[in-house]
Amino acid sequence: MKRKIDPATMHPRYQITEVIHSIYTRGMTTTSGGNVSITDDCGNVWITPSAIDKGSLTPDDIVCVKPDGSVIGKHKPSSELPFHKAIYKIRPDIKAVIHAHPSGLVSFSIVHQIPETAISGLMAAVCRRIAYAEYGLPGSEELSVKIASKFSEGAMSVIMENHGIVLGGANMVDAYQRFEALEFCARAIINAHIIGKPNFLSSIQLQQHNDGHTPEIPESEMPDDTTAIETLRHEMCNIVHRGCRQGLFFGAMGTVSLRLDDDDFLITPENAARWNLLPVDMVRVKDGCCARGLQPDSSAWLHREIFFKNPDTRVIINAQPPNLMAFAVTHRQLDVRTIPESWIFLRDVPSLPFGSQLYPASEIVDVLSDKIPALLVQNDSFIVTGKKLIQAFDRLEVAEFSAQSLIMAESIGKLIPIGNGQIEDLRRTFT
Ligand SMILES: [Zn+2]
Secondary structure, X not given: OOOOOOHHHXXXXXHHHHHHHHHHHOOOOOOOOOEXXXXXXXXXXXXXXOOOOHHHOOHHHOEEEXXXXXXXXXXXXXXXXXXXXXXXXXXXXXXXXXEEOOHHHHHHHHOOOOOOOOOOHHHHHHHOOEEEEOOOOOOOHHHHHHHHHHHHOOOOEEEEOOOEEEEEEOOHHHHHHHHHHHHHHHHHXXXXXXXXXXXXXXXXXXXXXXXXXXXXXXXXXXXXXXXXXXXXXXXHHHHHHHHHHOOOOEOOEOEEEEEEEOOEEEEOEOOOOOOOOOHHHOEEEEOOEEEOOOOEOOOHHHHHHHHHHOOOOOEEEEEOOHHHHHHHHHOOOOOOOOOHHHHHHHOOOOEEXXXXXXXXXXXXXXXXXXXXXXXXXXXXXXXXXXXXXXXXXXXXXXXXXXXXXXXXXXXXXXXXXXXXXXXXXXHHHHO
């Protein structure tokens, strides 16, 4: 079973339009701000046009700048073309560049700081090296020299002083995953500062994360999908895309698994962009083996253990949304005794130490149960279970909304939780 379309092989016009549409609809650029480009094997640079509405861009609007400087297209290329070209010249490994002014990263840019991405091992691995470039006039040669010099030193992203972010990738999918991860990392750090002090992973912990490899999952031939399994693949895909739209999943982050039978489940793939996953991308893991030629998420072993321990659990989701991550990074308790619905859906949410997500630790498996459907892993993620896809997804949404309310409340007063007696009433009524 193979993917029918590889997004990295689509024509640059379509890749750029898709990405700029995602950036705009997810509130990470304005109508006029930002520009995106791809360079092809002939040295052409395909780039967004200057002064055209980002909310209604079509593939036809994308401009091609030839190596000799001639321009093909019905518009002028972006005014920031000089730094796109300078990056491609100095870094032949970079084939796609994104520049935008998303609010989280602009916050870092205007206080002249670089976000520390070691809020989790995965975030640090995706974001890679970030540098800082001093201010330069937009569109100027001076600005492109300042930016290109940082890329020449090995940076994959550059915070532009009092301006925004520019980053590169081996292709547009790689660049966009890095862009989303960096912006969500920035938002998580800002949120963490509102409620406490962020804890960043040490180099030893990052090494533990990188070395904490999962057990080898052998490949095997899988039985053909029944119509029911095909339907479940579509449902999983829909929920993953919905999670992206809701800001719960981004880049290659966010894992969903769905049990088919006792030791048989579907799980999202490792290191694949979530927003364009197809039903065929969901990896079947049956009797400890995975479908041939596909790579299941690296936490597949953990999901399998959770399914073993909890026969009624059918769905598991891990995610790193920016409000829940603030609690995971500050190690603050997520108190969901905020409104009745939050406590009813989530119950008390334990917080486990970093490392409990690494193979072969079993604390997560020991803690999750019918009575404890959700937990936080410090400097890693939020994990939630359910009997149905929509139930687990709703719990994730409720948790992220609750975390956001707690963060927003911080500036106006102290949380006054629902009292113990009222919680006992809820427990009696809704158990
Ligand atoms: Zn700009």
